[in-house]
Each structure stands twice: as C-alpha cells, then as structure tokens.
Amino acid sequence: MNDTARVLFVDDEENILKALRRLVSDEDFEVLLAHSGEEGLDVLRTTEEIALIVSDQRMPGLSGVDFLQQARGLAPDAARILLTGYADITATIEAINKGGAHRYISKPWDDRELLLSLREAVRSYRLERENRKLSELVRKQNEELREWNAGLKSRVMEQTASIRGKITELHELNEKLRRTYRDTISAFSNLLELHDRYARNHCGNVASVSVSVARSRGLSDEEREEIRVAALLHDIGTIGVSDTLLHGDVTRMTEAEIHEYRSHSVRGQAAVDSIEALRPAGILIRHHHENFDGSGFPDRLAGTAIPLGARIIAIADALDRMISETPGNDSIGKALDTVRASLGSRFDPELFPLFEEPVCGRYGGQAGDGDTVEVEILPRHLRPGMKIARQVRSGTGLLLLGAGEYLDEGKIVSLIRFFDIDPPQGGVAVLVKKQG
Ligand SMILES: [Fe+2]
Ligand SMILES: [Fe+2]
Numbered sequence: 001m002n003d004t005a006r007v008l009f010v011d012d013e014e015n016i017l018k019a020l021r022r023l024v025s026d027e028d029f030e031v032l033l034a035h036s037g038e039e040g041l042d043v044l045r046t047t048e049e050i051a052l053i054v055s056d057q058r059m060p061g062l063s064g065v066d067f068l069q070q071a072r073g074l075a076p077d078a079a080r081i082l083l084t085g086y087a088d089i090t091a092t093i094e095a096i097n098k099g100g101a102h103r104y105i106s107k108p109w110d111d112r113e114l115l116l117s118l119r120e121a122v123r124s125y126r127l128e129r130e131n132r133k134l135s136e137l138v139r140k141q142n143e144e145l146r147e148w149n150a151g152l153k154s155r156v157m158e159q160t161a162s163i164r165g166k167i168t169e170l171h172e173l174n175e176k177l178r179r180t181y182r183d184t185i186s187a188f189s190n191l192l193e194l195h196d197r198y199a200r201n202h203c204g205n206v207a208s209v210s211v212s213v214a215r216s217r218g219l220s221d222e223e224r225e226e227i228r229v230a231a232l233l234h235d236i237g238t239i240g241v242s243d244t245l246l247h248g249d250v251t252r253m254t255e256a257e258i259h260e261y262r263s264h265s266v267r268g269q270a271a272v273d274s275i276e277a278l279r280p281a282g283i284l285i286r287h288h289h290e291n292f293d294g295s296g297f298p299d300r301l302a303g304t305a306i307p308l309g310a311r312i313i314a315i316a317d318a319l320d321r322m323i324s325e326t327p328g329n330d331s332i333g334k335a336l337d338t339v340r341a342s343l344g345s346r347f348d349p350e351l352f353p354l355f356e357e358p359v360c361g362r363y364g365g366q367a368g369d370g371d372t373v374e375v376e377i378l379p380r381h382l383r384p385g386m387k388i389a390r391q392v393r394s395g396t397g398l399l400l401l402g403a404g405e406y407l408d409e410g411k412i413v414s415l416i417r418f419f420d421i422d423p424p425q426g427g428v429a430v431l432v433k434k435q436g
Pocket of ligand 1: 234235264288289
C-alpha cells in the first residue's frame with residue numbers, strides 16, 4: 001500500500017497556500033492546491049483518495065463552510081479542517097455542527113500545533129480507512145462463507161438423496177437376488193423330490209424341522225439359512241443313483257452297490273461346490289450321514305467333529321424317513337423312540353430333546369385334529385395363514401407344497417401361477433376351523 005497521503009489545501013491567498021506547502025514539505029504528503037472552493041471541488045471530482053482537506057473560511061465565491069459541506073459529499077472519508085482568520089465563532093460552530101468540518105484552526109496558526117493536527121487528521125483517516133477495509137473484507141468473507149455453506153448444504157442434500165436412491169436400488173436388487181436364490185434352491189429341491197418318488201415332501205420336512213431345532217439351539221440367521229439350504233438339498237447327490245439302490249434292501253446289496261449309494265453325500269457336496277454361496281451348505285451335505293460314534297460315512301467323523309448342522313439334519317432326515325414309512329397313528333412316537341434308541345451311536349444325544357416339539361408341530365396336523373376340518377378350495381380363494389392338509393402337486397406331478405405348511409401371500413401367488421400353467425385335478429386341500 002502506498003503510504004503517501006494526498007492532502008488538499010484551499011485558500012484564495014497564494015501566500016497562505018505556499019506557507020502550508022512549506023509546512024508539510026518534510027511529510028510524506030502529496031500536496032494539491034486550490035485557490036477557491038469551486039476549484040477545490042473540481043480537484044475532488046477528479047482525484048481519488050484524498051486523506052485531508054484544509055480550507056480557509058473567508059474566500060470569494062464559496063465560503064469555507066459551504067465548500068467543506070459539499071466536499072463531504074465528494075470525499076466522505078477525508079478529514080476536513082477549517083482555517084478561520086477571524087474569531088468567526090458562528091461560522092465555525094455551523095461548520096462543525098453540520099458535519100462539514102471535523103475541527104477548526106485559527107489563523108494565524110502555530111506551525112507546530114498545525115502540523116501535529118494535520119498529522120493526526122491523516123493518521124485517523126488512515127486508521128478509519130484500514131478499519132473500513134478490514135470490515136469489508138470480513139463482510140465479504142462472511143458472505144462467501146454463507147454462500148459456500150448454502151452450496152455445501154444443498155450439495156450434501158443432493159448427494160444424500162442420490163446415495164439414498166442407490167441404497168434403495170441396492171436393497172431391491174439384493175432382495176430380488178435373495179428371492180431368486182431361494183427360488184432356485186426350491187426348484188432344485190422340487191427336482192430332487194420329482195426324481196425320487198418316495199421322497200414326497202422329504203426335503204421340505206427335513207428343512208423345516210432342522211431350522212426349528214437350529215433356532216431353539218440359538219443359532220444365528222446365517223447359520224439357520226445354511227442349515228435350511230443344506231437340508232433342502234441334502235440328497236441332491238442321489239440324482240443319478242438308481243431307484244433300486246435308493247430304496248432297495250441294504251442287506252442284499254453288493255459292496256459296489258453300497259459304495260455307490262454312499263457316494264451320494266460327497267456327490268451332493270460336489271454338485272453345489274461350484275456355487276460359492278452354497279459351499280458352507282455343501283459341507284453339511286457331505287456329512288449328513290456321519291454317525292455320532294464315528295461309524296458313518298464318508299469321513300467317519302465322530303462327536304462334535306461332525307458339523308452341528310449335519311448332526312441336526314441327520315436326526316431330522318431319519319425321523320422323516322421313519323414317520324413317512326410307518327403307517328398308523330403313532331408314527332411320530334415310534335420314530336422318536338427309534339432315534340432315542342440310537343443316541344450316542346448314530347445321533348447326538350444332546351440335540352435330541354430339541355426335536356420333539358418341532359416334529360409334533362410339523363407332522364401332528366397331518367391327520368387332522370378335532371377342531372379342524374379338511375376342505376378343498378381353488379387357489380384364488382386361499383388366504384394367508386391357512387394350513388395345507390395334503391401335499392399339493394402340479395398337473396405333471398411337481399410338488400408345490402407339503403402337508404402341514406402354512407400359506408402366505410407368496411405361496412398363494414405361486415400356487416395360482418402353477419394352477420394356470422400346469423393345472424392339477426381339483427383344488428387345494430386346507431384345514432379350516434370347524435364352524436359351531
Ligand atoms: Fe442322504
Ligand atoms: Fe434324506
């Protein structure tokens with residue numbers, strides 16, 4: 001910043017102007033001179049940043065008071081001093097009162113005193129200007145900050161909205177993927193049951209009971225899902241194994257036949273291994289025929305070395321086989337007794353107590369109980385919460401729902417679709433409460 005201060009002296013007497021110029025010759029001032037108020041105003045109109053104006057009062061034309069008054073409009077920041085040769089108190093008071101002059105100095109003046117006054121006036125002009133500049137800077141920065149803040153807020157809001165949109169999209173995609181995954185597993189499981197005409201709702205039953213046991217055992221959602229998938233697909237390795245091998249009399253099988261049958265658990269694991277998400281379930285599939293005492297297959301694992309999910313599925317698997325193969329009223333009790341007799345040898349004794357409740361829940365309703373009656377209705381009349389009385393198959397024999405399953409919106413929609421594309425004879429048998 002240039003430190004030279006621009007000062008304007010206005011007087012009609014040349015001598016006075018010279019005296020003033022001399023007085024400030026050692027100061028860092030740029031001196032401008034005018035011989036009348038009118039000339040002074042011209043200087044102000046054409047020159048910027050004048051720090052100080054010193055004007056005589058008595059001049060022809062504009063008086064000092066009137067000149068300073070007008071000068072204030074042209075250079076509002078400049079310090080203004082009135083020189084008065086007479087003890088003209090009225091003019092001086094008027095000048096100060098109207099704000100035209102900041103102070104007055106009487107002629108003849110004392111050089112030292114006048115110089116001090118001029119320096120003081122210039123200094124206060126500079127201070128004032130500096131102050132104003134800083135205030136302006138602060139104001140501008142505040143303004144910028146405010147704009148920036150407002151911009152930032154709207155940018156953040158925009159980005160938040162776009163992120164939210166993406167998250168929703170991802171959720172939907174995820175949900176779709178999850179549905180596809182579950183539908184694919186169900187399709188595999190259906191295929192398996194279609195292949196094995198004795199299997200009926202075997203996989204569905206094993207999955208349902210196993211998941212209930214896993215839940216009462218306190219397993220996480222993820223572990224339960226693993227068990228559900230493994231249970232639905234546990235015998236997927238039997239695809240390709242002949243019917244006679246699957247359901248023949250084990251005592252009459254040759255060594256090679258037994259080996260072939262037993263390979264289904266390893267084949268099952270191999271079948272799902274290419275799908276990474278199914279690998280944990282694949283391990284349970286591999287071990288679902290291990291015995292608790294180490295006499296099972298394929299790896300002769302024993303006790304807790306057998307994965308927990310595989311130990312659960314093994315019991316659910318055996319129970320479902322026995323219940324479906326034992327006709328009569330007490331098939332559940334008999335199956336539970338048989339498994340109980342093999343605790344410690346084939347099955348995990350600690351897990352067994354968790355089975356009674358889900359097994360009764362799953363198979364107990366199949367024969368119908370006293371309060372309900374079986375009715376057959378068309379899919380479009382089904383309501384969520386209704387219990388399936390007998391397994392539902394499509395026209396070509398694909399198992400759609402097992403006995404004892406409860407309907408929800410999704411199952412009803414899928415039944416309606418199947419009844420459209422592959423209609424069976426008749427409707428869907430459900431259990432409803434007896435009226436009256
Ligand atoms: Fe099996
Ligand atoms: Fe099985």
